[in-house]
Amino acid sequence: MTDIDGRAVAKEIRADVAAAAAKLRADGTVPTFAVVVPTDDEGTAWYVRSIKKSAEKEGLDCRVVQLDSPGRDEIIAKLQELSADPDVHGIICQTPLPEGVTLAEVGGHISPLKDIDGANATNLGRLGAGLRTWPPATAEAVLELLKREDLTLSGARAVVVGRSTVVGKPAALLLLNESATVTVCHSRTKDLAAVCREADVLVAAVGRAGMIGADFVKPGATVIDVGTNPTDDGGLVGDVDYAAVAEVAGRLTPVPGGVGPVTTALLLRHVIEAAELSETHP
Amino acid sequence: MTDIDGRAVAKEIRADVAAAAAKLRADGTVPTFAVVVPTDDEGTAWYVRSIKKSAEKEGLDCRVVQLDSPGRDEIIAKLQELSADPDVHGIICQTPLPEGVTLAEVGGHISPLKDIDGANATNLGRLGAGLRTWPPATAEAVLELLKREDLTLSGARAVVVGRSTVVGKPAALLLLNESATVTVCHSRTKDLAAVCREADVLVAAVGRAGMIGADFVKPGATVIDVGTNPTDDGGLVGDVDYAAVAEVAGRLTPVPGGVGPVTTALLLRHVIEAAELSETHP
Structure with missing residues (x-):
């Protein structure tokens, strides 16, 4: 099993952001x-x-x-x-x-x-319609991580657990834009583990600590953990039972150090893009 | 197998439309x-x-x-x-x-x-965000037909074949709003027939005459055929091979007489709603 290193990806994005910010300031x-x-x-x-x-x-x-x-x-x-x-x-x-x-x-x-975190429904619609927009940064972080891995999203089966407007739905639309076959699951899904086991790419965005166990994961699958659940001792754990799933998955994002840092880096990139846009559309 | 009678549903909707139109005119x-x-x-x-x-x-x-x-x-x-x-x-x-x-x-x-057929991306986003909007009438017709049948969408597995902005994606979002577990398939989907056989509710919106055969359908499933493909002799056929699928499906919409008439009736209902809206937001 390979850890997907969100911090390394974030570092790359932030280097580009810093360069662009310096140019804008100049x-x-x-x-x-x-x-x-x-x-x-x-x-x-x-x-x-x-x-x-x-x-x-x-x-x-x-x-x-x-x-x-x-x-x-x-x-x-x-x-x-x-x-x-x-x-x-x-x-x-x-x-x-x-x-x-x-x-x-x-x-x-x-x-x-100025909607750099995709909170305006217009931007969700633009995402669905394939028009230029800023998706919610968390959903975009999922794709940013996947695209840097050596895997083919086109034709892959992707399962998104969670149907929120800020993560689940936009992540599903982004995966669909990449030509994955996309299933969206949620609290009403029957036999959730079995549906998740269909996934080549599994995205967990439910907000329940450790609920995605080894039996939810097809051997070798890529698992992206969007969960950030606070623990009693002031730490953070994902929606995925890391230790158990690490035994089955091919690739897995840790929490912390996976989706989170990339989300922040993408927000900053969106600010740069919005600032550049303001120069052409003042 | 039961035919789902789109003409009967359209007639009901249009009776309401006519009554509302008379009231507006008065x-x-x-x-x-x-x-x-x-x-x-x-x-x-x-x-x-x-x-x-x-x-x-x-x-x-x-x-x-x-x-x-x-x-x-x-x-x-x-x-x-x-x-x-x-x-x-x-x-x-x-x-x-x-x-x-x-x-x-x-x-x-x-x-x-005034966007009564959901062509503005804003309205697709509002649909995704669960805000009041007009979905594209064709996508809404799929749900209108399903909701009038004696079936439970919550927790059902729904498969939508086709990812267009005007049918596939909004139909998927509408099904998700009803708490179905929704999969969207398209031209890049691998082993499409097998994925379709997972469906309790199968929505065909691909635009290829008769491509959904009996092997795409789980016995007893409800099949909604959105296709309207012109034939050489001036007729219309759906995306579903009607004769073959009728042997397997539990319920099936015919073409013509299924989704089409309901789509038109819903467009008219949207005009009424828009006219009523214009009285409160002139």
Whole structure:
């Protein structure tokens, strides 16, 4: 079994990002994105700090916009304000959102030209229609990792476990664009393990620690673990039972060190692309 | 084997449409849609005439806007003009489009509030995100037929053959919204017959006459045939080899008389909904 090294991939992407950021700055543009944080959740705060630190390391500016117990209207107003701000090239609306508010609903107020994490339904549709867009970075990270492996996605059977708007569905559409035969599973799927065993490429995005065991994996399959489940001791584990699946899979992403770092690197790449876009579409 | 009777379903929907149209007219609104026809293809002309006739029968107004060898810009300009016209509630851009022009690209210029056949990528994204929208009528017809049958979609294995933006992908998203376990197949799928035999619900949307044979169908499965392939003698056949599959399937839609009439009825229902929407969002 080979570990798929997300950190190495992220490092490559970030080197390109840093070079592009330096070029933009030399041209007088500071590539800048805003992260709207509508929660005081501690895990979220930690994650946002780590994105900001990564961004600044590569020469990007990151504005953290903390909102205090906001209502739907306040979040929407802030996203609209940032969408209209010419100095902000990219916008992320962090989750979790307040009770009763969905990302799909508020994400529609992020300008599609600044929607660097694919929160606006328009960008999901553009993905489905094969038009240029930014997919949600997590879903794109899955593909970025797969494409760097020596495997043929065209005609491969891919199974995505999880049907969220931010990971499962966009990952399925991206795999379909690569001509994989794609199955989407979820909580209502019957005999999930058997369906997963059909997969040459298995993508786990359910949010349940270690639920994908060895019996879910066809021998030799490539397994991408999108899960990031916090452990009691402050660590992080994936949706895949790593030790067990490592005995069966051909390739496997570790958690941490797999999808996560690539996701962050792709967000930064999207900021660069959005900043470049703002120069041609001011 | 039971035939699924699309004509009967269409009749029910159209009765509701006629009642709603009469109510709108009594309120001073004539529910109106425009069909932009950017081709002089004879089959298309026939289809558009049949939609117009159906619409007028139920009390709707249908404007056929014929364009003569138009370029991309002319089509876009017309769609924008109709999007701004307060007397037009719904807009369809008919295919085939001129060489090099895609529906995804020009469809983005149909106002989402008038996009009654789901040609704007925004509406595909809204479908994926679970937001209110009009799916492409053909894809919705598949679900409309399935929901009226005595079967449980939640947890069922559904296989969609075809990954087009107007049928395959939206049908897959609709089935996923109903909690089916959904597989999308296409020209690159290996051992297509075996994958199709996994299906409790099989949706054929490939556009190749009779290519789905008995060996593609699990005994007792429900088969929805979206194909409408013209025959040499001026008739229409589906993607399913009807005679052969009828020996194996539990339920099957005929062609003609299956998905087709329901598609037209749903288009008319969308016009009514768009006209009602225009009263609240003028």
